[in-house]
Amino acid sequence: MPEVITKDGSIKQDSWVVVPRPEDGESLNIPEQPALIPADLWLAGKEHFEGRDDIGVWFDSHDEPEILEGVVNELPLIAVNFPKFADGRGYSIARLLRERFGYQHELRAIGDVLLDQLQFMKRCGFDSYALREDKDASKAARALNFFSQGYQAATDTDVPLFRRRAS
Amino acid sequence: MYVYDEHDRQIAAERVAQFRDQTERALAGELSEDEFLPLRLQNGLYVQRLAPMLRICVPYGMLRSEQLRRLARVTRDYDKGYAHFTTRQNVQLNWPALEDVPDILAELAEVEMHANQTSGNCIRNTTTDQFSGVQVDEIVDPRPYCEIIRQWSTFHPEFAFLPRKFKVAVNASEKTDRAAIQVHDIGLQMVRNDQGELGFRVHVGGGLGRTPMVGPVIRDFLPELDLLTYLEAVLRVYNRYGRRDNKFKARIKILVKALTPKGFAEKVEAEWAHIKDSPTRLTREAIERIQGYFTEPAYDALENATELLASQRFDNRQFDQWLSHNVDSHKKPGYAIVTLTMKKTGTPPGDVSDTQLEQIAELADQYSFGEVRVTHQQNVVLADVRQDQLFELWQRIEPMGFATANLNTLTDVICCPGGDYCALANAKSIPVAESIQRRFDDKDFLYDLGDIDLNISGCMNACGHHHVGNIGVLGVDKKGEEFYQVSLGGSSHHDATIGKILGPSFAQEDMPDVIAKIIDVYVDNRKEEEPFLETYRRIGIEPFKERVYA
Known part of the structure; x- marks a missing residue:
C-alpha cells in the first residue's frame, strides 16, 4: 500500500488510487477501491457515484478549480497534481479550494512531490502529501517544520505577521 | 533603516538551518542536480563558468557600516577578497565554495543579511531610488513600502515556483525615476489622488531581456492599504496563467501582452475583488510601524554652506x-x-x-x-x-578611487560581469566598457557631452540594461566570435523607452570608434544645452547610421 505523509509529518498507509484521464475514445474505469478521478469527469457524471463515499477527484496543474465551486464538500478527498516540482500552479489551486470555496476535507498533493515543497504545501492548505517514492519519508517531519512562522497570511493562518506584531 | 525584531531574526536563523540541510542533502546525493537547482537559486547561488556565484540581498540598496564590514570579512575569508555591486542593488561574490555557503549565510545572518530570493523563479529583491528619504521632490519615503513588500514576498508559500523571475520596483519622486520602474514586472509609482490620499500607480509587464517592453499602467490609483492584496492578485493571475511551456515566453510581460493590458487588468480586478478585504490588507498601524524605522537621523540644524x-x-x-x-x-x-x-x-x-x-x-x-x-x-x-x-x-x-567625477556621463557605464565571469554571457562586457572609458578620458569633453547613459550587457538577459541605455551595447555570439550590437535612444526614466537597434554588429576592437562616431553626430547636431537623448529624438536614427556605417 502506498505511503502518504500527513501534516504533522507522520506516515499513513492508504489505498486511494489516482485514475488517469482516459485517452480519447476510452471510457473511465472506476476501480472497486477508493479512487480519485479527474475533477471535470466526476462533475459531469456525479450522479453515478452517489452511494460511494470513496470517490474523490484530482486536478492537474492547468485545471481550473472554479468548476467545483459549491460542491467541493461532497468530496472526501481532492488531490492536486504537481507534474513537475517547479510547476507552482498547484499552490494557487489549493488556496482557492480552501479559502474561496471552503473545502473542508482532505487535500492531497500528488505527482512530483519532494521534501522541500512540503512547507509551502502545508501553508497553502494541503494536509497530505504523496511524497515521490524515491524520497526519504522519514525526513518529512523536519522539512515540514523548518520554519516556526511565516510573514504572510495563507491557508494555515489568517493573521499575517504585521497583525501579530500589532497585538 | 529597518532593524530586525525577534520574528525576523528567528525566520533568518531558520532559513540558514534549512539551507544547510538542503546543501548537505545535495552533497550527499539525496537531491539530484535538477532538484537542488531551484533551491540553491532561491538562495542566490549560481554555478558559474569558473566557480559558484553567490548573490547577497541588499534590500532596496540599504547597508549599514557593520554590514559592509561583515561583507569585507566574508570576501576575505571565503572568497578572493572582492565583491561586485549588481545592477539590482545587490552584492555578488564570484568565488565561494558550495560547501562554505551555509557558513557564509550564518555569518551574514548575524548582521541581518541574507541571500533569499536573489535568483530563481520567485519574487526578487524590491528596488527603489537610492535618494529615497533625502531628496527634495519625493511624495513620501518609498522604503517602508519596499520593506513591507520584502516581508510579504519572503518565502511566500504560493509564489515560490512562478513561471519565471519576478521583480518589483518602487519610485516616489515626481520628476525623476532612478529605479527604472517601467522596465520591471511590477513598477509602483507613488502618487497622491485628487483627495490627497496616498497610493500607487501600478505598471505591470515591463522588462528587458529578449522581449523588452515598457510596462503599461493597469491601475491608475491603488490606495496604499491595498498594496499587498493587489500584489497578491497580480501574482496569483500570473502564477496560474503565465506560460510555463517556453522559458523565453514565461515573463509576466508576455501574459500582459497576450491578454492586452486591459484584459489583464480585468482579470486582476476580478481576483482582487475576492481578497481585497482579507487579513492581508495592510493597516495604518502596520505601515506606521515600519515607517518608524525610516525616521530622519539626528541632523544638525545647519545653514547651507x-x-x-x-x-x-x-x-x-x-x-x-x-x-x-x-x-x-x-x-x-x-x-x-x-x-x-x-x-x-x-x-x-x-x-x-x-x-x-x-x-x-x-x-x-x-x-x-x-x-x-x-x-x-x-x-x-x-x-x-x-x-x-x-x-x-x-x-x-580621491586616493581611494571613489571620486571619479564621471557620474551620469558617458564613462559612468552600467555593465554586467559579462563573459569574463558569467556562464550565460555570449560576450565579454567589461573590456568593452574599459576601452570606451579609455577613449573618453578627457574630462572636459565628457562634461561638455552632459548626461549620457551607456549600458552594456554581455547577453540577451540584459543585466546591463542595454535596452534602456541612451546608448546600449549588447554582446552577441556569431559562430563562436564575439560581436556587439548597438542601440540608441533608450531611457529608463519617466519617459521610459526601449532603444532602437542601429544596424549590424561590430567587432570588439571597433567599439571605441563606433561610440566616438555616435558622439560626433550628437555634437554636430545638438542645439545649445540639448542632452544626447533629446538630440536623438529630434533627428532620429538615420544620421547616426550614415556616419557609423559610412
Missing part, C-alpha cells in the same frame, strides 16, 4: 568638477548627497575589494550616520553628508 563651497570650488578645479557631478542636493539645509563612484577605468564596474568595503564603512560612520545605499548604476551613496565636510571627504576618497 554656500560661501564656503564657492571658495573651495574656486580654489580647486577638480573639487569643483566632483561637486558638480557627484554631489546632489539634499532636502535638509547644510547637507548633501554624495555618490561614490565604483567605476574607475581599468576595474570592472561595480567591483570593490575587501579593503574598499571597509573604507566605505569608515566613511559612512564618519560622514553619513553609518549608512550607505547601493545604486542600480553600481555606485554607492552617502546620503547625509554635511556640506562643510564635503571638501574633507573629497580629499579622502
Whole structure:
C-alpha cells in the first residue's frame, strides 16, 4: 500500500488510487477501491457515484478549480497534481479550494512531490502529501517544520505577521 | 533603516538551518542536480563558468557600516577578497565554495543579511531610488513600502515556483525615476489622488531581456492599504496563467501582452475583488510601524554652506568638477548627497575589494550616520553628508578611487560581469566598457557631452540594461566570435523607452570608434544645452547610421 505523509509529518498507509484521464475514445474505469478521478469527469457524471463515499477527484496543474465551486464538500478527498516540482500552479489551486470555496476535507498533493515543497504545501492548505517514492519519508517531519512562522497570511493562518506584531 | 525584531531574526536563523540541510542533502546525493537547482537559486547561488556565484540581498540598496564590514570579512575569508555591486542593488561574490555557503549565510545572518530570493523563479529583491528619504521632490519615503513588500514576498508559500523571475520596483519622486520602474514586472509609482490620499500607480509587464517592453499602467490609483492584496492578485493571475511551456515566453510581460493590458487588468480586478478585504490588507498601524524605522537621523540644524563651497570650488578645479557631478542636493539645509563612484577605468564596474568595503564603512560612520545605499548604476551613496565636510571627504576618497567625477556621463557605464565571469554571457562586457572609458578620458569633453547613459550587457538577459541605455551595447555570439550590437535612444526614466537597434554588429576592437562616431553626430547636431537623448529624438536614427556605417 502506498505511503502518504500527513501534516504533522507522520506516515499513513492508504489505498486511494489516482485514475488517469482516459485517452480519447476510452471510457473511465472506476476501480472497486477508493479512487480519485479527474475533477471535470466526476462533475459531469456525479450522479453515478452517489452511494460511494470513496470517490474523490484530482486536478492537474492547468485545471481550473472554479468548476467545483459549491460542491467541493461532497468530496472526501481532492488531490492536486504537481507534474513537475517547479510547476507552482498547484499552490494557487489549493488556496482557492480552501479559502474561496471552503473545502473542508482532505487535500492531497500528488505527482512530483519532494521534501522541500512540503512547507509551502502545508501553508497553502494541503494536509497530505504523496511524497515521490524515491524520497526519504522519514525526513518529512523536519522539512515540514523548518520554519516556526511565516510573514504572510495563507491557508494555515489568517493573521499575517504585521497583525501579530500589532497585538 | 529597518532593524530586525525577534520574528525576523528567528525566520533568518531558520532559513540558514534549512539551507544547510538542503546543501548537505545535495552533497550527499539525496537531491539530484535538477532538484537542488531551484533551491540553491532561491538562495542566490549560481554555478558559474569558473566557480559558484553567490548573490547577497541588499534590500532596496540599504547597508549599514557593520554590514559592509561583515561583507569585507566574508570576501576575505571565503572568497578572493572582492565583491561586485549588481545592477539590482545587490552584492555578488564570484568565488565561494558550495560547501562554505551555509557558513557564509550564518555569518551574514548575524548582521541581518541574507541571500533569499536573489535568483530563481520567485519574487526578487524590491528596488527603489537610492535618494529615497533625502531628496527634495519625493511624495513620501518609498522604503517602508519596499520593506513591507520584502516581508510579504519572503518565502511566500504560493509564489515560490512562478513561471519565471519576478521583480518589483518602487519610485516616489515626481520628476525623476532612478529605479527604472517601467522596465520591471511590477513598477509602483507613488502618487497622491485628487483627495490627497496616498497610493500607487501600478505598471505591470515591463522588462528587458529578449522581449523588452515598457510596462503599461493597469491601475491608475491603488490606495496604499491595498498594496499587498493587489500584489497578491497580480501574482496569483500570473502564477496560474503565465506560460510555463517556453522559458523565453514565461515573463509576466508576455501574459500582459497576450491578454492586452486591459484584459489583464480585468482579470486582476476580478481576483482582487475576492481578497481585497482579507487579513492581508495592510493597516495604518502596520505601515506606521515600519515607517518608524525610516525616521530622519539626528541632523544638525545647519545653514547651507554656500560661501564656503564657492571658495573651495574656486580654489580647486577638480573639487569643483566632483561637486558638480557627484554631489546632489539634499532636502535638509547644510547637507548633501554624495555618490561614490565604483567605476574607475581599468576595474570592472561595480567591483570593490575587501579593503574598499571597509573604507566605505569608515566613511559612512564618519560622514553619513553609518549608512550607505547601493545604486542600480553600481555606485554607492552617502546620503547625509554635511556640506562643510564635503571638501574633507573629497580629499579622502580621491586616493581611494571613489571620486571619479564621471557620474551620469558617458564613462559612468552600467555593465554586467559579462563573459569574463558569467556562464550565460555570449560576450565579454567589461573590456568593452574599459576601452570606451579609455577613449573618453578627457574630462572636459565628457562634461561638455552632459548626461549620457551607456549600458552594456554581455547577453540577451540584459543585466546591463542595454535596452534602456541612451546608448546600449549588447554582446552577441556569431559562430563562436564575439560581436556587439548597438542601440540608441533608450531611457529608463519617466519617459521610459526601449532603444532602437542601429544596424549590424561590430567587432570588439571597433567599439571605441563606433561610440566616438555616435558622439560626433550628437555634437554636430545638438542645439545649445540639448542632452544626447533629446538630440536623438529630434533627428532620429538615420544620421547616426550614415556616419557609423559610412
